[in-house]
Amino acid sequence: MEVEPPVAAPSSPLVDEDFVMVEAGEAQGAAKDANPAAGPPPAQVAADEDMVVEIQQEKRPEIKLEDLFDGMDSDDDDFQSSSNPLNVKEPVEEEAYDPSFELLRIYYQRFFPWRYMFQWLNHSPVPTNDFKHREFSLWLHNDAVMRYQSYTTSDLFRKDVLRLMPRRIEIGPVYTADPRDRKTFRNSTAFVPMAKELCFDIDLTDYDDIRTCCDKANICNKCWRFTTMAIKVLDTALREDFGYHHILWVYSGRRGVHAWVCDKQARTLQDHQRKAIASYFEVVSGKAGGKRVNIRRPLHPHLSRSIDLLKEHFQHDVLETQDPWASPEKADALLLQHIPDPDLREALRKKWDASPGRPSSSKWADIDALAQTGAVGAAFDPKDLLDAKQDILLEHAYPRLDIAVSQKLNHLLKSPFVIHPGTGRVCVPIDRDNLDGFDPLNVPTLQGLVREVDAWGGGETTDGGVAGAADGGAGGGDGGGGGASSQEVKHVQDWEKTSLKPYIEYFRSFVTALMKEEREAAVKRERVEDGDVEVKVESLDF
Numbered sequence: 001m002e003v004e005p006p007v008a009a010p011s012s013p014l015v016d017e018d019f020v021m022v023e024a025g026e027a028q029g030a031a032k033d034a035n036p037a038a039g040p041p042p043a044q045v046a047a048d049e050d051m052v053v054e055i056q057q058e059k060r061p062e063i064k065l066e067d068l069f070d071g072m073d074s075d076d077d078d079f080q081s082s083s084n085p086l087n088v089k090e091p092v093e094e095e096a097y098d099p100s101f102e103l104l105r106i107y108y109q110r111f112f113p114w115r116y117m118f119q120w121l122n123h124s125p126v127p128t129n130d131f132k133h134r135e136f137s138l139w140l141h142n143d144a145v146m147r148y149q150s151y152t153t154s155d156l157f158r159k160d161v162l163r164l165m166p167r168r169i170e171i172g173p174v175y176t177a178d179p180r181d182r183k184t185f186r187n188s189t190a191f192v193p194m195a196k197e198l199c200f201d202i203d204l205t206d207y208d209d210i211r212t213c214c215d216k217a218n219i220c221n222k223c224w225r226f227t228t229m230a231i232k233v234l235d236t237a238l239r240e241d242f243g244y245h246h247i248l249w250v251y252s253g254r255r256g257v258h259a260w261v262c263d264k265q266a267r268t269l270q271d272h273q274r275k276a277i278a279s280y281f282e283v284v285s286g287k288a289g290g291k292r293v294n295i296r297r298p299l300h301p302h303l304s305r306s307i308d309l310l311k312e313h314f315q316h317d318v319l320e321t322q323d324p325w326a327s328p329e330k331a332d333a334l335l336l337q338h339i340p341d342p343d344l345r346e347a348l349r350k351k352w353d354a355s356p357g358r359p360s361s362s363k364w365a366d367i368d369a370l371a372q373t374g375a376v377g378a379a380f381d382p383k384d385l386l387d388a389k390q391d392i393l394l395e396h397a398y399p400r401l402d403i404a405v406s407q408k409l410n411h412l413l414k415s416p417f418v419i420h421p422g423t424g425r426v427c428v429p430i431d432r433d434n435l436d437g438f439d440p441l442n443v444p445t446l447q448g449l450v451r452e453v454d455a456w457g458g459g460e461t462t463d464g465g466v467a468g469a470a471d472g473g474a475g476g477g478d479g480g481g482g483g484a485s486s487q488e489v490k491h492v493q494d495w496e497k498t499s500l501k502p503y504i505e506y507f508r509s510f511v512t513a514l515m516k517e518e519r520e521a522a523v524k525r526e527r528v529e530d531g532d533v534e535v536k537v538e539s540l541d542f
Contacts, residue, residue: 101141101165103446104419108161110494111449112417113504118154120262120511121171123518127153130195135172135179137412138164147172148179167421170412172196174267193409195268198244198261198277201405201413202230205255209288210324210334210396217422219255224440225317227257230399233306234259234281235432241302242266242277246514248507249430251440253420257430258405258413262514264521271409278406283398289333293391293398307390310397315361318396325360328352335363338392340384347375416507419446428503429510444500456497 122131131151138146138161146164151157161169173193177185185191204223208215211223231249238244238261246262269277283303286292295303318324325331331352339345347370352358358366370376371385405411418427424445430438495504 103450105165107446111500114154114158116508116511119515123515130174133175133178137170138166139168140164141167148182150179169415169418171415172412173409196409198266198269199405199413200234200259201402202227202399203256203402206400212322212324217255222321228435229310229313229397231435232309233399237302248510249432250416251428251430251443253425253427254423275407278403281401282403284395284400293395297387307393314393314397319361319364323360325363331363338388340388341376341380343377344371344375429507431506449498449500452498453494
């Protein structure tokens with residue numbers, strides 16, 4: 001079922017609430033990774049329980065979607081594979097041409113993993129309500145957001161995306177009914193969210209008070225280590241403390257990561273349960289400049305384990321690489337004010353004033369050194385100092401989460417494998433077994449994928465093999481099949497010709513494992529319903 005672009009009634013200043021006009025770069029309330037294009041401020045806000053509709057001060061020029069996307073191919077082919085290069089032709093009218101728009105069309109047609117995305121959200125090869133009742137949000141290029149979109153099949157989802165060409169796709173919950181029919185249940189409890197992956201959001205801007213290499217939306221491999229630390233702590237706790245197994249970590253495309261906990265037990269959590277789990281991980285809170293870690297002693301086993309995981313990272317990635325206490329002001333705000341003994345604080349301050357430029361790693365070592373020399377007050381308690389040092393470590397290395405993302409069933413989150421509009425990078429999944437090797441600055445980009453396919457010289461392969469990518473050589477993708485005329489030649493999909501291949505293969509293996517568990521659970525339920533269950537009777541002998 002195709003979606004016709006909604007048109008606002010001329011007699012009313014409000015647009016349809018499923019079709020929200022927003023400032024470029026804004027989400028429903030907040031979208032950290034969207035393109036920060038400027039626009040006029042909204043004159044008023046009309047809100048209901050589902051969304052906020054922003055009305056512009058000045059009327060936007062009317063844009064017809066059929067004119068905006070005129071001349072585009074939609075679904076003439078399957079677009080799963082191609083053996084010819086992507087040579088993008090120059091348009092006749094350059095003024096109306098948007099190269100990023102054209103590249104985005106190519107990406108959705110020939111690179112986006114539609115099949116695995118469907119299986120991931122559907123949990124089965126055959127369409128179920130897990131997919132058919134799932135809400136999708138499409139962000140169009142004219143700053144409009146289409147919410148409550150839903151699709152009965154993966155093919156309809158792909159067709160609609162290729163027709164509308166959104167610059168961003170967000171994934172919402174599974175509802176009790178088709179989201180397109182939600183107005184039918186306006187005054188009823190029959191339309192409510194019932195399932196969604198448990199999600200977490202980590203954004204490097206939340207570390208701006210302690211990272212010294214970058215700030216705001218900028219990142220580098222040095223400050224990316226904060227994200228690596230956070231993933232290790234959260235992933236370990238989710239598996240060991242909550243028993244979850246299917247956790248997908250996805251790079252946001254610019255400065256953060258998202259976690260999708262896909263176990264069925266996690267997907268069916270209610271809001272109060274999600275809030276409790278989010279609170280479990282909320283250790284660093286409050287504003288910068290004050291004490292941001294307030295935890296009870298003795299430490300919870302999760303925190304003790306986290307400190308063990310973070311010790312080495314804290315020494316190397318925080319103290320040595322970031323040097324967060326280099327200036328006297330930072331040393332006082334982030335370190336000295338946490339030292340419980342006033343005499344020790346004063347002794348440290350004097351030592352550092354006498355040695356300008358002393359690195360943070362040396363200042364950290366000075367704490368124990370001066371405490372052992374007796375530069376402390378009569379009421380000094382070594383245990384209080386140990387507790388303070390643990391708090392300092394947690395404040396600098398423990399995950400800083402956007403808790404709101406984890407607390408609500410109806411919260412939408414950016415889909416994996418979309419293109420970040422500001423950087424052009426693909427939002428790829430992160431292999432947790434190779435976490436330290438992930439480089440956010442080296443992930444595939446929209447422009448790079450097109451160049452890689454055009455440079456690919458491997459051609460098609462036989463017996464299921466995939467020829468390697470050419471080392472910069474020109475040529476299309478229809479090279480020889482090794483001369484094996486008696487063997488079946490297998491087509492190489494476009495994503496297999498690019499640096500996107502390992503990320504899609506990892507995603508495929510993740511989805512396969514998830515569907516296998518769902519299928520085994522379904523078979524077990526059927527056996528229970530049919531009464532075909534083996535009952536183990538333990539011996540009553542003493």
